[in-house]
Amino acid sequence: MGSKAPATNLLLTTKPSEAALSVQLHPLVLLTISDYITRHISRQQLGPIIGSILGRQHGRSLTLEHAYECKTGEGDGGVVLDREWFDERLEQYKDVHKAPALDLVGIFMLGPTQGPSDIHLRFIKEVQKLTSTDSVMLLLFHPEQVDQLQGGKLPITLYESVKEQEGGDVETKFRELGFEVETGDAEMIGVDFVATGAGVASAVPRGDSNTATSAAESSSKEKKTKGKGKTKETDGGANGAVAAGILSPEDEELIASLTAKSNAIKMLHQRLSLIRSYLNSQPSSYLTDATSKEPAPDSTNHTLLRSINAMLSRLPLLASPSAPSAAGLSPATAADKEKEDVHLTSLLSALTRSISETQVLSSKFNIVAREKAVKERSPFAGSGGGMNKGGGRLGFGEDGLLSGGDSGGY
Incomplete structure (x- = not known):
């Protein structure tokens, strides 16, 4: 991968695509690739940088949503993917991302700006064989463009693997694709975490751990032999750790x-x-300048001005007033404060008692009103019996028969 690609890359196809492919790239993929490359270089790890990209494909619409690094090993033709590890990790990611269901749609690697080389083609064919699919994309990250690009451009290029027949053989070639960056809530959280945590990130050289271990061992030996110089040695070790950053x-x-x-x-x-x-x-407004008679221009954004005015009106409410300290109050002011507190407490007590009495009175009124309504609906209410058809009261005579009142009866 360190060798430069030729000026005319034979692995790039010149045939245009029959149907345009719409690709949406999520920032989580870029964050994962950047993190993997940084860790790989900081730890001075050997071997190529290669990883898988998960996404969804609906016809000619494709999304690149998640990515993870892949484990490599030595094979017959050089560096190859660990098949068992690759299959297991891919199934784990599929189990996690079931709704919506994601699948492997491409791989990412480092590469020159001229395009893919033979090593990229070899890994693409290997992934196609492992996944039993021909539609595997290639995302190349160009490290030489990291410090050169400006204006928000990304140092990456996306390629689509296609099959072309030349002579009597079918060969795999690459076609460059355009893409759009799609941002969601998860990506915003990830970008915010990287932005806030990158300021304290520090890389420790790999050889410092052995040096620190040997220094600690020698320091412990000196402590055992000298004894009295323990405090000075401890201070020196702390200063050395601070000096090391x-x-x-x-x-x-x-x-x-x-x-x-x-x-x-x-x-x-x-x-x-x-x-x-x-x-x-x-311009000067008649709201602030009484002498101004010029109307506001048509380009004035009244909605924005109202929002600014509302913000200024809320600021005094958000700021808590600074309460004077008790030590700084005069005796007369302190006595007035205590008197106000006592009066306020008595008013609250009277208000609570009035509310309780009102509730009791309301309950009694409801009971009386309900009993009155029941008596008015009863046909035999009263001490002398009920009402007859003539309007008089019904009663029983001396002979035991039912008789009416003064206004007549039965």
Whole structure:
């Protein structure tokens, strides 16, 4: 992969695609590739950088959503993928990402800007054989373009593997594809984590661990022999650790927190400066200048001005008032405060008692009203019996027969 590709790459096809392929690339794939390359180089690991990309394909629409590194080993033709590890890890990712279901759609590797080389073609054919599919894409990351690109461009190129027949043989070639970056909630969380945590990231050389171990062993031996020089040696070791630039997890967390707060303050200052510049650019208004008779221009954004006014109105409510300390109050003021507290307590007690009495009175009124309604609906209510058809009261005579009142009866 270190050798340069020829000027005319024979692995790139010149035939145009019959149907355009729409590709959406998610930032999680880029974060995974960047993290893997950084760890691979920092740990001085050997072997090629290769990983799998998971996504979904619906016709000519393709998404690249997740990625992970692949394990390699020595084979007959050189470096090859570990088949058992590859199959097991792919099944694990499929089990995790079931809704929506994801599948392997491509691989990523390092490569030159001229295009794929023979080693890329060999790994593509190997992945096609392992997955029993021909539609495997290739994402090449160009490390030489990391410090050169500007304007938000990415140092990557996406290729589609196609089958072409030349002579009597069928060969695999690559066709360059365009892509769009699709951002979701998970990607925003990942990007925010990288942005806040990258400020405290530090790479420790691989040989420092052995050096530190040998230094610790020699220090312990000196402590056993000398005895009295224990404090000085401990201080020297601590100073050496600080001088080496190795921070404790607590210090890293504190630095990350302070960095996040500093970034938030800078962003707030920038936005306030922007609002102030916008307000200064506006013409004088009759709301602030009584002598101005010029109407507001048509380009005035009244919605934005109302939002700024509402924000300024809410600021006094968000800021908590600074309460005076008890030690700084005069005796008369302190007595008035205590008197106000006593009066407030008595008012609350009277209000609570009035509410309780109102509830009792309401309950009694409901009971009386319900009993009155029951008596009015009863046909035999009263002490002398019920009402007859003539309007008089019904009663029983001396002979035991039912008789009416003054207005007549039966």
